[in-house]
Amino acid sequence: MTDIYDLLLRLGVTANYIGFFHTAFAVHLAIQEPERLLLVTKCLYPEVAGQYQTNWSCVERNIRMIAEIAWNRGRPFLEELARRPLMDRPKASEFLAILAAYLLPRQYGDT
Template identity: 35%
Template sequence: MHTKDRIIRQFGITSKYKGYRYLLDAIHIAAENYDECLKVTKDIYPVIAHKYGVTKVSVERDIRTVIEKCWDNNKAYLQELSGYKLSRCPSNSEFIDIIAYKVYCSK
C-alpha cells in the first residue's frame, strides 16, 4: 500500500466513497509534480475527470466530500500532517498539498 493510501485510510476513508480514488489520483499528480506550480482546477481536475469519464465539477465535489469526512473523523491527525494550526476544514487544494508534501518528502 502506498503512503498516500495509508494516510487517507488513517482518516477512516475507504473506496466506498467515489472521491477516494479521485483524491488518491489528485495527490499522486501533485506529489509527482511537487516542484511545479500546479493549479488544482486547471491541471488536476480535468485529468481525473477525463480518466473516469465524469465532469470536473463532480471530481471537485466528490473530493470535497471525502476531505470533509477526513476533517470530521480525525482533525488531530490532519493537524499533525499539516504542521500548522488548522482552524477550519482545509480546501481541496490545501488538503491535496498537505498530503502531497508528505508523500513527496517520504520518497
C-alpha cells in the same frame, strides 16, 4: 499509490467513496509534478476527471467530501500532517496540498 491509500485510511476515509480514488490519484499526480497544485481547476482536476470519465467539478466535489470526512474523523492526524493547527476545514485544493507535502519527502527517501 499504496502509501496514499494508507494515509487516507488513517484519516478515517474508506474506499467506499469515489472521492477516495479521485483524491488518491490527484495526490499521486501532485507528487509527480507539484506545480499541478498551482492550477488545480485547470490542470489537476481535469486530469483526474479524464482518468475516471467524469468532469472536473465532480472531481472537486468528491475531493471536498473526502476533506470533510478527514476533518470530522481524523482532525488530529490531519493537523499533524499539516504541521499546524487548522481553524477551518481545508478546501479541496488545500487538502491535496497537505497530503502531497506530507508524502513528497517520503517519495524521494527524505523523512
